[in-house]
Amino acid sequence: MTEPKPLKRGDRVAIVSLSSGVLGDSFCAHEKVLAERRLRAFGLEPVYMPNALAGSETLWMHPELRAADLKAAFLDDSVSGIISVIGGIDTFRTFPFLMEDADFIRAVQEHPKFFLGFSDTTNNHLMLHRLGLQTFYGQALLPDLAELADDMLPYSMAQFENCFAPYHGRKITPSPVWYEERADFSPAALGTERVSHPETHGYELLQGAPVFEGELLGGCIDSMGEMLLSDCADYYAAQFAKKGVPNPEVFREQGAFIRRYDIFPHPEEWDGKILFAETSEDRPSPERLHCLLEALRNAGVFERLNGILVGKPMNEYHYEAYKDVWRNAVQNPDIPILYNVNFGHAAPRAILPYGATAHADANRQEIVLL
Secondary structure (H helix, E strand, O other): OEOOOOOOOOOEEEEEOOOOOHHHOHHHHHHHHHHHHHHHHOOOEEEEOOOOOOOHHHHHHOHHHHHHHHHHHHHOOOEEEEEEOOOOOOHHHHHHHHHOOHHHHHHHHHOOOEEEEOHHHHHHHHHHHHOOEOOEEOOOHHHHHOOOOOOOOHHHHHHHHHHHOOOOOOEEOOOOEEEOOOOOOOHHHOOOOOOEEEOOOOOEEEEOOOEEEEEEEEEEHHHHHHHHOHHHHHHHHHHHHHOOOOOHHHHHHHHHHHHHOOOOOOHHHHOOEEEEEEOOOOOOOHHHHHHHHHHHHHOOOOOOOOEEEEEOOHHHOOHHHHHHHHHHHHOOOOOOEEEEEOOOOOEOOOOEEOOOEEEEEOOOOEEEEO
16 A cells, blocks of 8 residues: 655645535534634645535535545645545445546555545545555544634544654554533534543453454444445435435445445455444444444455454443444454444544554553554
8 A cells, every 4th residue: 555645734735525515504614714723723724625615515416526626636736635524425426436537546546645534434545445545534624623612622633643743653542531422513612612521441352352463444334334235225315305305316326336446345355454443423223233234244344354443432322232233243252342442433533544554452552553
Protein backbone atom coordinates (compact mmCIF):
# COMPACT_ATOMS: atom_id res chain seq x y z
CA MET A 1 0.00 0.00 0.00
CA THR A 2 1.06 3.59 -0.61
CA GLU A 3 1.47 5.50 2.64
CA PRO A 4 0.56 9.19 2.23
CA LYS A 5 2.69 11.83 3.92
CA PRO A 6 1.41 13.13 7.27
CA LEU A 7 -0.20 16.54 7.26
CA LYS A 8 1.95 19.58 8.09
CA ARG A 9 1.21 23.11 9.18
CA GLY A 10 0.32 25.25 6.20
CA ASP A 11 -1.21 22.41 4.20
CA ARG A 12 -4.38 22.88 2.22
CA VAL A 13 -7.01 20.21 2.94
CA ALA A 14 -9.91 19.45 0.62
CA ILE A 15 -13.38 19.24 2.19
CA VAL A 16 -15.60 16.69 0.41
CA SER A 17 -19.26 15.74 0.91
CA LEU A 18 -19.21 12.12 -0.23
CA SER A 19 -22.40 11.02 1.54
CA SER A 20 -24.77 13.53 3.12
CA GLY A 21 -24.70 17.08 1.77
CA VAL A 22 -25.77 18.76 5.03
CA LEU A 23 -22.72 21.03 5.19
CA GLY A 24 -24.30 23.15 2.47
CA ASP A 25 -27.66 23.45 4.25
CA SER A 26 -28.41 26.67 6.14
CA PHE A 27 -28.91 24.91 9.48
CA CYS A 28 -25.22 23.86 9.43
CA ALA A 29 -23.80 27.35 8.87
CA HIS A 30 -22.60 27.76 12.47
CA GLU A 31 -20.90 24.35 12.41
CA LYS A 32 -19.13 25.24 9.17
CA VAL A 33 -17.68 28.36 10.80
CA LEU A 34 -16.49 26.32 13.81
CA ALA A 35 -14.82 23.68 11.65
CA GLU A 36 -13.00 26.31 9.59
CA ARG A 37 -11.74 28.04 12.72
CA ARG A 38 -10.49 24.79 14.23
CA LEU A 39 -8.72 23.70 11.04
CA ARG A 40 -6.96 27.05 10.83
CA ALA A 41 -5.97 26.75 14.50
CA PHE A 42 -4.23 23.51 13.52
CA GLY A 43 -2.42 25.44 10.78
CA LEU A 44 -4.49 23.95 7.95
CA GLU A 45 -6.36 25.80 5.22
CA PRO A 46 -9.76 24.31 4.29
CA VAL A 47 -10.51 24.16 0.57
CA TYR A 48 -14.11 23.37 -0.33
CA MET A 49 -14.39 21.23 -3.41
CA PRO A 50 -16.79 22.73 -6.02
CA ASN A 51 -19.86 20.76 -4.90
CA ALA A 52 -19.16 20.25 -1.19
CA LEU A 53 -21.60 23.02 -0.24
CA ALA A 54 -24.29 22.21 -2.82
CA GLY A 55 -26.68 21.00 -0.10
CA SER A 56 -28.48 17.81 0.79
CA GLU A 57 -31.06 17.77 -1.99
CA THR A 58 -28.63 18.47 -4.83
CA LEU A 59 -26.04 15.94 -3.70
CA TRP A 60 -28.70 13.29 -3.11
CA MET A 61 -29.87 13.71 -6.69
CA HIS A 62 -26.38 13.93 -8.16
CA PRO A 63 -23.85 11.43 -6.80
CA GLU A 64 -21.70 12.23 -9.84
CA LEU A 65 -21.02 15.66 -8.29
CA ARG A 66 -19.74 14.03 -5.12
CA ALA A 67 -17.52 11.77 -7.21
CA ALA A 68 -16.23 14.73 -9.21
CA ASP A 69 -15.16 16.44 -5.99
CA LEU A 70 -13.14 13.46 -4.81
CA LYS A 71 -11.45 13.20 -8.19
CA ALA A 72 -10.69 16.94 -8.19
CA ALA A 73 -9.17 16.69 -4.72
CA PHE A 74 -6.78 13.93 -5.79
CA LEU A 75 -5.81 15.80 -8.95
CA ASP A 76 -5.08 19.07 -7.13
CA ASP A 77 -1.37 19.09 -6.28
CA SER A 78 -1.89 22.07 -3.94
CA VAL A 79 -4.00 19.82 -1.68
CA SER A 80 -2.26 17.50 0.80
CA GLY A 81 -5.22 16.01 2.65
CA ILE A 82 -8.89 15.19 2.15
CA ILE A 83 -11.43 15.30 4.99
CA SER A 84 -14.91 13.83 4.66
CA VAL A 85 -17.66 16.08 6.01
CA ILE A 86 -19.84 13.39 7.61
CA GLY A 87 -21.28 9.97 6.91
CA GLY A 88 -24.66 9.17 5.44
CA ILE A 89 -26.10 6.20 3.68
CA ASP A 90 -25.43 6.17 -0.05
CA THR A 91 -21.82 6.97 -0.91
CA PHE A 92 -21.79 3.67 -2.84
CA ARG A 93 -23.64 5.57 -5.60
CA THR A 94 -20.36 7.37 -6.41
CA PHE A 95 -18.61 4.10 -7.37
CA PRO A 96 -19.56 4.01 -11.08
CA PHE A 97 -18.26 7.57 -11.57
CA LEU A 98 -14.96 6.75 -9.87
CA MET A 99 -14.11 3.10 -10.50
CA GLU A 100 -14.84 3.42 -14.23
CA ASP A 101 -12.71 6.56 -14.51
CA ALA A 102 -9.11 5.74 -15.42
CA ASP A 103 -8.03 9.30 -14.64
CA PHE A 104 -9.39 9.03 -11.09
CA ILE A 105 -7.68 5.70 -10.49
CA ARG A 106 -4.41 7.08 -11.82
CA ALA A 107 -4.81 10.21 -9.66
CA VAL A 108 -5.19 8.10 -6.48
CA GLN A 109 -2.10 6.10 -7.34
CA GLU A 110 0.07 8.99 -8.55
CA HIS A 111 -1.15 11.76 -6.22
CA PRO A 112 -1.65 10.05 -2.84
CA LYS A 113 -3.34 12.19 -0.18
CA PHE A 114 -4.04 11.87 3.52
CA PHE A 115 -7.73 10.80 3.59
CA LEU A 116 -9.82 10.94 6.78
CA GLY A 117 -13.43 9.95 7.49
CA PHE A 118 -15.67 7.34 9.14
CA SER A 119 -19.18 5.86 9.15
CA ASP A 120 -20.59 5.55 5.60
CA THR A 121 -17.16 6.71 4.43
CA THR A 122 -16.20 3.06 5.08
CA ASN A 123 -17.25 2.59 1.45
CA ASN A 124 -14.68 5.14 0.29
CA HIS A 125 -11.99 3.68 2.54
CA LEU A 126 -12.46 0.18 1.13
CA MET A 127 -12.54 1.58 -2.42
CA LEU A 128 -9.26 3.42 -1.86
CA HIS A 129 -7.84 0.34 -0.12
CA ARG A 130 -8.64 -1.61 -3.27
CA LEU A 131 -6.69 1.01 -5.24
CA GLY A 132 -3.68 0.63 -2.95
CA LEU A 133 -3.87 3.81 -0.84
CA GLN A 134 -3.58 3.79 2.94
CA THR A 135 -6.35 5.89 4.52
CA PHE A 136 -7.36 6.85 8.07
CA TYR A 137 -10.57 5.91 9.89
CA GLY A 138 -12.10 7.63 12.88
CA GLN A 139 -12.95 11.33 12.55
CA ALA A 140 -14.76 13.69 10.18
CA LEU A 141 -15.33 17.43 9.78
CA LEU A 142 -18.76 17.93 11.36
CA PRO A 143 -18.69 15.32 14.14
CA ASP A 144 -15.22 16.28 15.40
CA LEU A 145 -13.82 19.58 14.15
CA ALA A 146 -17.25 21.22 14.47
CA GLU A 147 -17.78 20.05 18.06
CA LEU A 148 -20.13 22.66 19.56
CA ALA A 149 -18.29 23.02 22.87
CA ASP A 150 -15.71 25.79 23.18
CA ASP A 151 -12.99 23.30 22.24
CA MET A 152 -12.75 19.94 20.53
CA LEU A 153 -13.03 16.99 22.88
CA PRO A 154 -9.50 16.67 24.37
CA TYR A 155 -8.96 13.02 23.40
CA SER A 156 -10.21 13.67 19.85
CA MET A 157 -8.06 16.81 19.57
CA ALA A 158 -4.95 14.88 20.59
CA GLN A 159 -5.79 12.19 18.04
CA PHE A 160 -6.19 14.78 15.29
CA GLU A 161 -2.82 16.25 16.27
CA ASN A 162 -1.36 12.82 15.50
CA CYS A 163 -2.17 13.39 11.82
CA PHE A 164 0.88 15.67 11.69
CA ALA A 165 3.42 12.91 12.37
CA PRO A 166 4.09 9.35 11.22
CA TYR A 167 1.86 6.92 13.12
CA HIS A 168 4.66 4.41 13.75
CA GLY A 169 5.05 3.80 17.49
CA ARG A 170 1.86 5.66 18.45
CA LYS A 171 -0.13 4.23 21.35
CA ILE A 172 -3.92 4.25 21.53
CA THR A 173 -5.18 3.93 25.09
CA PRO A 174 -8.66 4.21 26.63
CA SER A 175 -10.11 7.67 27.07
CA PRO A 176 -10.70 8.47 30.77
CA VAL A 177 -14.20 9.73 29.88
CA TRP A 178 -16.85 9.09 27.26
CA TYR A 179 -19.53 11.45 25.97
CA GLU A 180 -23.21 11.12 25.17
CA GLU A 181 -24.25 12.09 21.66
CA ARG A 182 -25.83 15.51 21.43
CA ALA A 183 -29.57 15.86 20.85
CA ASP A 184 -29.29 19.55 19.91
CA PHE A 185 -26.96 20.74 17.15
CA SER A 186 -28.59 24.16 16.72
CA PRO A 187 -26.84 27.51 17.27
CA ALA A 188 -28.38 27.53 20.76
CA ALA A 189 -26.01 24.66 21.68
CA LEU A 190 -22.86 26.64 20.83
CA GLY A 191 -20.51 26.76 23.81
CA THR A 192 -22.32 24.02 25.73
CA GLU A 193 -20.45 21.00 27.05
CA ARG A 194 -21.45 17.45 26.26
CA VAL A 195 -22.75 15.17 28.98
CA SER A 196 -19.74 13.08 30.01
CA HIS A 197 -19.17 9.97 32.09
CA PRO A 198 -16.06 8.42 33.65
CA GLU A 199 -14.84 5.39 31.70
CA THR A 200 -15.36 2.42 34.02
CA HIS A 201 -14.63 -0.47 31.66
CA GLY A 202 -11.47 0.28 29.73
CA TYR A 203 -10.56 -2.19 27.01
CA GLU A 204 -12.33 -5.48 27.74
CA LEU A 205 -10.99 -8.79 26.45
CA LEU A 206 -14.04 -10.88 25.53
CA GLN A 207 -12.11 -13.98 24.49
CA GLY A 208 -8.78 -15.23 23.19
CA ALA A 209 -5.20 -14.29 24.00
CA PRO A 210 -4.66 -10.86 25.58
CA VAL A 211 -1.86 -9.97 23.15
CA PHE A 212 -2.26 -10.13 19.37
CA GLU A 213 -0.94 -8.40 16.29
CA GLY A 214 -1.94 -7.85 12.67
CA GLU A 215 -2.69 -5.29 9.97
CA LEU A 216 -5.80 -3.17 10.47
CA LEU A 217 -8.77 -3.54 8.13
CA GLY A 218 -12.43 -2.77 8.78
CA GLY A 219 -14.88 0.11 9.32
CA CYS A 220 -18.48 0.62 10.37
CA ILE A 221 -20.30 -2.69 10.89
CA ASP A 222 -23.53 -1.27 9.51
CA SER A 223 -21.82 -0.15 6.31
CA MET A 224 -19.92 -3.40 5.82
CA GLY A 225 -22.99 -5.52 6.51
CA GLU A 226 -25.10 -3.43 4.15
CA MET A 227 -22.59 -4.11 1.38
CA LEU A 228 -23.36 -7.80 1.72
CA LEU A 229 -27.05 -8.03 2.69
CA SER A 230 -29.83 -7.69 0.14
CA ASP A 231 -32.42 -7.10 2.87
CA CYS A 232 -30.69 -3.80 3.69
CA ALA A 233 -31.33 -2.61 0.16
CA ASP A 234 -35.01 -3.58 0.41
CA TYR A 235 -35.31 -1.92 3.82
CA TYR A 236 -33.85 1.41 2.71
CA ALA A 237 -35.78 1.44 -0.54
CA ALA A 238 -39.02 0.99 1.41
CA GLN A 239 -38.15 3.56 4.09
CA PHE A 240 -37.17 6.26 1.62
CA ALA A 241 -40.18 5.55 -0.57
CA LYS A 242 -42.40 6.27 2.46
CA LYS A 243 -40.64 9.61 2.95
CA GLY A 244 -41.15 10.58 -0.67
CA VAL A 245 -37.42 10.61 -1.46
CA PRO A 246 -36.88 10.55 -5.22
CA ASN A 247 -35.53 7.32 -6.69
CA PRO A 248 -35.36 5.17 -3.52
CA GLU A 249 -34.79 2.10 -5.70
CA VAL A 250 -31.10 3.07 -5.98
CA PHE A 251 -30.44 1.14 -2.78
CA ARG A 252 -31.11 -2.09 -4.63
CA GLU A 253 -28.00 -1.35 -6.72
CA GLN A 254 -25.62 -1.42 -3.77
CA GLY A 255 -24.79 -5.12 -3.78
CA ALA A 256 -24.26 -5.12 -7.54
CA PHE A 257 -21.91 -2.12 -7.25
CA ILE A 258 -19.90 -3.79 -4.48
CA ARG A 259 -19.42 -6.89 -6.61
CA ARG A 260 -18.87 -5.09 -9.89
CA TYR A 261 -16.11 -2.87 -8.54
CA ASP A 262 -14.63 -5.49 -6.20
CA ILE A 263 -14.94 -3.22 -3.16
CA PHE A 264 -15.33 -5.65 -0.27
CA PRO A 265 -12.14 -7.56 0.64
CA HIS A 266 -11.96 -11.20 -0.45
CA PRO A 267 -11.68 -13.93 2.23
CA GLU A 268 -7.92 -14.32 1.69
CA GLU A 269 -7.41 -10.59 2.17
CA TRP A 270 -8.43 -10.99 5.82
CA ASP A 271 -5.59 -13.45 6.43
CA GLY A 272 -3.61 -12.34 9.49
CA LYS A 273 -5.56 -9.10 9.81
CA ILE A 274 -7.09 -7.37 12.80
CA LEU A 275 -10.68 -6.48 12.01
CA PHE A 276 -11.73 -3.15 13.51
CA ALA A 277 -15.49 -2.68 13.58
CA GLU A 278 -18.00 -0.39 15.29
CA THR A 279 -21.74 0.22 15.26
CA SER A 280 -23.38 3.37 13.90
CA GLU A 281 -25.60 6.03 15.47
CA ASP A 282 -28.56 3.80 14.53
CA ARG A 283 -27.51 1.65 17.51
CA PRO A 284 -28.68 -1.62 15.94
CA SER A 285 -30.51 -4.05 18.14
CA PRO A 286 -28.54 -7.13 19.25
CA GLU A 287 -30.59 -9.15 16.76
CA ARG A 288 -29.70 -6.77 13.93
CA LEU A 289 -26.03 -6.75 14.93
CA HIS A 290 -26.04 -10.55 14.79
CA CYS A 291 -27.47 -10.38 11.27
CA LEU A 292 -24.78 -7.92 10.15
CA LEU A 293 -21.99 -9.99 11.70
CA GLU A 294 -23.40 -13.16 10.18
CA ALA A 295 -23.06 -11.49 6.77
CA LEU A 296 -19.40 -10.79 7.53
CA ARG A 297 -18.87 -14.39 8.66
CA ASN A 298 -20.49 -15.73 5.50
CA ALA A 299 -18.17 -13.48 3.48
CA GLY A 300 -15.16 -15.22 5.05
CA VAL A 301 -14.11 -12.33 7.29
CA PHE A 302 -13.67 -14.24 10.55
CA GLU A 303 -11.91 -17.37 9.28
CA ARG A 304 -8.32 -16.12 9.17
CA LEU A 305 -8.19 -13.14 11.52
CA ASN A 306 -5.49 -12.59 14.14
CA GLY A 307 -7.93 -10.60 16.26
CA ILE A 308 -10.78 -8.09 16.44
CA LEU A 309 -11.06 -4.56 17.85
CA VAL A 310 -14.66 -3.55 18.64
CA GLY A 311 -15.54 0.12 18.99
CA LYS A 312 -17.39 1.45 22.01
CA PRO A 313 -21.17 1.48 21.38
CA MET A 314 -22.61 4.98 21.18
CA ASN A 315 -24.05 6.06 24.58
CA GLU A 316 -23.19 2.51 25.74
CA TYR A 317 -26.48 1.28 24.24
CA HIS A 318 -26.66 -2.54 24.27
CA TYR A 319 -23.20 -2.53 25.88
CA GLU A 320 -23.50 -5.91 27.62
CA ALA A 321 -25.76 -7.57 25.03
CA TYR A 322 -23.34 -6.84 22.20
CA LYS A 323 -20.62 -8.87 23.92
CA ASP A 324 -22.55 -12.13 23.55
CA VAL A 325 -23.50 -11.24 19.99
CA TRP A 326 -19.83 -10.90 19.05
CA ARG A 327 -18.82 -14.16 20.71
CA ASN A 328 -21.68 -16.07 19.09
CA ALA A 329 -21.16 -14.56 15.64
CA VAL A 330 -17.42 -15.21 15.46
CA GLN A 331 -17.88 -18.86 16.44
CA ASN A 332 -14.21 -19.31 17.30
CA PRO A 333 -13.17 -18.75 20.94
CA ASP A 334 -9.50 -18.61 19.95
CA ILE A 335 -9.88 -15.35 18.02
CA PRO A 336 -9.10 -12.48 20.43
CA ILE A 337 -11.83 -9.84 20.72
CA LEU A 338 -10.87 -6.57 22.39
CA TYR A 339 -14.02 -4.61 23.19
CA ASN A 340 -14.84 -0.97 24.02
CA VAL A 341 -12.10 0.72 21.99
CA ASN A 342 -12.46 4.48 21.37
CA PHE A 343 -13.05 4.72 17.63
CA GLY A 344 -16.08 5.16 15.43
CA HIS A 345 -19.41 6.70 16.36
CA ALA A 346 -18.99 6.90 20.14
CA ALA A 347 -17.12 10.02 21.29
CA PRO A 348 -14.25 10.60 21.73
CA ARG A 349 -12.61 9.10 18.68
CA ALA A 350 -9.19 7.66 17.92
CA ILE A 351 -7.86 7.48 14.35
CA LEU A 352 -6.89 4.10 12.88
CA PRO A 353 -4.68 3.76 9.77
CA TYR A 354 -5.76 1.07 7.31
CA GLY A 355 -2.97 -1.41 6.70
CA ALA A 356 -0.93 -0.41 9.75
CA THR A 357 0.36 -3.27 11.86
CA ALA A 358 -1.21 -2.97 15.30
CA HIS A 359 0.01 -4.66 18.48
CA ALA A 360 -2.91 -5.00 20.91
CA ASP A 361 -2.29 -5.75 24.59
CA ALA A 362 -5.36 -6.07 26.79
CA ASN A 363 -3.28 -6.36 29.96
CA ARG A 364 -1.40 -3.14 29.27
CA GLN A 365 -4.58 -1.46 27.99
CA GLU A 366 -2.93 -0.25 24.81
CA ILE A 367 -2.84 -0.63 21.05
CA VAL A 368 0.52 0.25 19.51
CA LEU A 369 0.74 1.13 15.82
CA LEU A 370 3.90 -0.40 14.40
